[in-house]
Amino acid sequence: MSEYIKKFICPNACKANFYTTAHIMQEWEVDAEGDFVKVAIDLLQVSHEPDFDNIWVCVNCGEQGILIEGTNIDEESIYKKLAEGKSCT
Numbered sequence: 001m002s003e004y005i006k007k008f009i010c011p012n013a014c015k016a017n018f019y020t021t022a023h024i025m026q027e028w029e030v031d032a033e034g035d036f037v038k039v040a041i042d043l044l045q046v047s048h049e050p051d052f053d054n055i056w057v058c059v060n061c062g063e064q065g066i067l068i069e070g071t072n073i074d075e076e077s078i079y080k081k082l083a084e085g086k087s088c089t
């Protein structure tokens, strides 16, 4: 039994983390008309976790990540193909 995998990889094979967005809820101090004064609580709760529809950018090189998914994913061969593709251009 092989596990279904869904993940981002860096096309430069950095194997590093990624930057992407999450939607969070903040508590603000506002004036009587509701205009922003200052942030009272930075992170009240996470309203939307990062998802695979976002753009994910490699922390190490800044390249946009590539989403791979499926079973029996051979990451090393994917990196190899990416490297070969680059040498042709």
Ligand SMILES: [Zn+2]
Binding pocket: 010, 011, 012, 013, 014, 015, 016, 058, 059, 060, 061, 062, 063
């Ligand atoms: Zn990278």
